[in-house]
Amino acid sequence: MSHSKALLVLENFIAGKFVPCSSYIDSYNPSTGDVYCRVPDSGKEEVEAAVKAAKTAFPIWSSKSPLERSQILNKLADLIEHDLEAFAQAESKDQGKTITFARTVDIPRAVYNFRFFASSILHHTTECTEMATVGCVHYTSRAPVGVAGLISPWNLPLYLLTWKIAPAIACGNTVVAKPSEMTSVTAWLMCKLLEKAGVPHGVVNVVFGTGAKAGEALVCHPDVPLISFTGSTLTAQRITEKSAPHCKRLSLELGGKNPAIIFDDADLSQCIPTTLRSSFANQGEICLCTSRIFVQRGIYREFLKRFVSEAKKWKVGNPSDPTVDMGALISKEHLEKVRSYVKKAQAEGARVLCGEGVDSLALPNGNQKGYFMLPTVIAEVKDESCCMQEEIFGPVTCVVAFDTEEEVIERANSVKYGLAATVWSSNVGRVHRVAQRLQSGLVWTNCWLIRDLNLPFGGMKASGIGREGAKDSYEFFTEVKTITIKH
Numbered sequence: 001m002s003h004s005k006a007l008l009v010l011e012n013f014i015a016g017k018f019v020p021c022s023s024y025i026d027s028y029n030p031s032t033g034d035v036y037c038r039v040p041d042s043g044k045e046e047v048e049a050a051v052k053a054a055k056t057a058f059p060i061w062s063s064k065s066p067l068e069r070s071q072i073l074n075k076l077a078d079l080i081e082h083d084l085e086a087f088a089q090a091e092s093k094d095q096g097k098t099i100t101f102a103r104t105v106d107i108p109r110a111v112y113n114f115r116f117f118a119s120s121i122l123h124h125t126t127e128c129t130e131m132a133t134v135g136c137v138h139y140t141s142r143a144p145v146g147v148a149g150l151i152s153p154w155n156l157p158l159y160l161l162t163w164k165i166a167p168a169i170a171c172g173n174t175v176v177a178k179p180s181e182m183t184s185v186t187a188w189l190m191c192k193l194l195e196k197a198g199v200p201h202g203v204v205n206v207v208f209g210t211g212a213k214a215g216e217a218l219v220c221h222p223d224v225p226l227i228s229f230t231g232s233t234l235t236a237q238r239i240t241e242k243s244a245p246h247c248k249r250l251s252l253e254l255g256g257k258n259p260a261i262i263f264d265d266a267d268l269s270q271c272i273p274t275t276l277r278s279s280f281a282n283q284g285e286i287c288l289c290t291s292r293i294f295v296q297r298g299i300y301r302e303f304l305k306r307f308v309s310e311a312k313k314w315k316v317g318n319p320s321d322p323t324v325d326m327g328a329l330i331s332k333e334h335l336e337k338v339r340s341y342v343k344k345a346q347a348e349g350a351r352v353l354c355g356e357g358v359d360s361l362a363l364p365n366g367n368q369k370g371y372f373m374l375p376t377v378i379a380e381v382k383d384e385s386c387c388m389q390e391e392i393f394g395p396v397t398c399v400v401a402f403d404t405e406e407e408v409i410e411r412a413n414s415v416k417y418g419l420a421a422t423v424w425s426s427n428v429g430r431v432h433r434v435a436q437r438l439q440s441g442l443v444w445t446n447c448w449l450i451r452d453l454n455l456p457f458g459g460m461k462a463s464g465i466g467r468e469g470a471k472d473s474y475e476f477f478t479e480v481k482t483i484t485i486k487h
Ligand code: NAD
Pocket: 151, 152, 153, 154, 155, 156, 160, 178, 179, 180, 181, 209, 210, 211, 212, 214, 215, 216, 219, 230, 231, 232, 233, 234, 235, 236, 238, 239, 253, 254, 255, 256, 286, 287, 391, 393, 419, 458, 459, 463, 464
């Protein structure tokens, strides 16, 4: 394929320098369908160089005080914030998400990730116990582990990558990060700010490329003792297998099939707009998005009518238009996959109430070849249907009726995933009861996506292993030792 000179060409960032690669992958603008960027197609050689740089930088970085590291993280946060608009524009163009979402969610959160861990690293304490009868005190000490391998997905590119880089380097590790080959631009932009922020060469290395080549080289590298991965359950299985011979420490943040449970005493004026967001925000491409909505029978019809009528109002189109609610999906292949679920549901006898195949989508001239689809609501889907069991990861949500609390808990738990759930009810006792029994790492009641980064984030069952958060990330990115002193 021939490329015009205007293409953006990314380079790996190794040992504080941008380094060209011998081969490149095309990266598409999802809202136009055009190739606009070339991403290094790194492999073993590039990963080797990055790991070497990270290893070299480790002794000095790990011996800095938490306060010194904290100041550097804060400086980096300030620099990203200063360029917030440029980062937001780049994220929207690269990923297809709306500029509004990138401006208000992705980039502010990337900034906050650095600020949060710059602060939290100053406040950890270790344990100490005394055994007076034998004249001993015991205490724990924590130290950074070494070179951390960080692998992130395409849905919230800089947000999720910095959610790993920030705690890893705050704890004194050095890192080799590999963003998704489909969304690499904001990680590359961040690399341009590292030196100015005072991050020493080799502390943060970024290697771009595919999962099969660059990702796997990182996972298999013997000098990378820990891998923090966010992505699909299938890839996590592969990473687990590949890292097993090295007994690596793994943190796995994976997919979801998240239920919303709406009881008949829910405040629908709050519930409907929030459930629309939880279903369709970021084109439904958030691991925490709702895709199974269980509504108690008494309000089922009313809910469905109001929900569908509001979903139809969502404006889909050019992501750089600030009045647009939903942008483009990440790729042509992903769009086809998401659409295929709607077709399967129809073939099974479910009813598509709005969106794909039902309503027509009018796109601006420049976006005709983009990967767009409308928010889609499906009703009368069987619990066994693939649409109710598998992660679709697009703007498709299924609405079904239920009768009792006991029944809905069982049905909500009847999938392989266990990441997030929402519960809507004004009965406080019920909210607690249901939240306790849901197999889900996160339960939001009468709200969605309100996060306190101090607390654990992560999933059960096929949604992951381990948790991330102030204490959890600190524990993951440090090695603990128990020391006994006899006097
Ligand atoms: P993916 O698993 O295809 O890719 C994720 C990352 O892993 C990419 O950087 C990819 O290049 C890399 N990769 C792929 N194969 C690899 C291999 N063999 N070895 C090493 N690395 C490899 O996932 P995706 O399609 O980019 O992202 C969507 C998925 O991520 C969804 O399942 C979504 O639910 C999940 N996700 C989970 C969370 C969470 O916090 N739990 C957050 C966001 C997204």
